[in-house]
Amino acid sequence: MNGSVRGTENCHACAASGQGDWADLPAPCLDIVDRLKRPRELAEGDALFREGDENAGLHCVSRGVMGLRMTHESGTEVMVGIARPGEVLGARAFLRNGPHRTTAVALTVGAVCTISRHDALRLTQQAPSVHLQLVKRCLHAMDEAQEEKMRMAAMSNRARLCHLLHRLVAEAPGTLRDRAELRLPVSRVDLAQMIGIQPESLSRLFRRLKDDGLIEFSGRNLIVPSVAALAADAGDA
Amino acid sequence: MNGSVRGTENCHACAASGQGDWADLPAPCLDIVDRLKRPRELAEGDALFREGDENAGLHCVSRGVMGLRMTHESGTEVMVGIARPGEVLGARAFLRNGPHRTTAVALTVGAVCTISRHDALRLTQQAPSVHLQLVKRCLHAMDEAQEEKMRMAAMSNRARLCHLLHRLVAEAPGTLRDRAELRLPVSRVDLAQMIGIQPESLSRLFRRLKDDGLIEFSGRNLIVPSVAALAADAGDA
């Protein structure tokens, strides 16, 4: 799929490809970022940082899919977010200058670029636009968190699942017209945790959606005949 | 009510009283804020701003309790936050320079101080510490939103209710030792929405907690014999 860009971790290409967090930075800034960054390959399951770790700087996903997990005191882990190429990770911990509150793990093979905390500090101080961009990203993330919190309280499990699938479909590349076909980047257990139900319940929900003709699936492979229908089911019901 | 009796809305006193968001601002900054602010009295039900409103500046709660609601497309309203004296409202919309995404309504009689967008802009530009403080507040709010999102997915309804009550108890004044007695600032419906269940289910949950000796209540008046026991029940189960 996107294995074409392997090796050439270039910020300009990276920012241009998706609508990444750095997309609307002025070109000279991107040049600096490009010089400062250190690329790193990730295998599936590799951790970028863990809950409680001191923040080591800013990370930017260049390939693959990253998962953000949070641990509850009771021990259960919950996936609270998914990051794709172009997205910045660790911005909150960086801005707060405190430890990470989430764990970032690679859900697929991929790569990230890292700017050390030291460099990032200088960068944000010299280029206020970068700082503003980071704040903007956090504000956006916060809007999402709050919206999802509301959705969690106001919508049915089925609607939440449809919404989540819709989001995954929308984010994934390779959607043509209204029909989508993709490989889910997350396990059933993670999926279940993201909408707050048990894996068994998720299985039944999946079967119902299949019975209703909304989706087809086999393992992690998912086919959505009509994305619009999926979105409609995520809105009400 | 009559402007004449309007009290001494003094930022120094306000910041000193609670651990407000302005608490660790340098004194000269507080002086400026004190001059810029315009106080306003609020009756129960008054709206400070509504979803979609352009942000008019920064608001700081000086007395009373404010509720933050969010509307889902389907029409259902959900209370997503509660603000008490010392807390700043509208910081996100101000930083983002966009419309509000929540509606702020007074849950009790109270008062807020407002700094116009124009003044606030000058202030944040001239005093970076104020800007940083606002960002810090947003980051903190985001941590809370994310944590609550996780809690929403990982914990039982009963545990979530205990957690919410514990938070309300902790925030309210007048808790002595381990026993707490307070008047809830929110209706049953709001309470139910905050943990994502129906009012009827909430009623039954309340009764169970009472049967278990965790709480006593009559209308909005709540008595918690052992705050520690309540916190314990919010952790697991």
Place this chain on the structure above:
DNA sequence: CGTGGCATTGACGATGATCAATCGATGTGG
């Protein structure tokens, strides 16, 4: 005294959690 809003209760059907078993894919060792 009646009315309307809020909270509670009951009854019933729908849904999810839990325990347990099965199935399929994958990987390992003989």
Place this chain on the structure above:
DNA sequence: CCACATCGATTGATCATCGTCAATGCCACG
């Protein structure tokens, strides 16, 4: 190559819980 163990996903059965509809109680207010 086959047997075996393992992990993830699914299914079934059962019970607790929640949502829904309806009725009642409570209280403030006109």
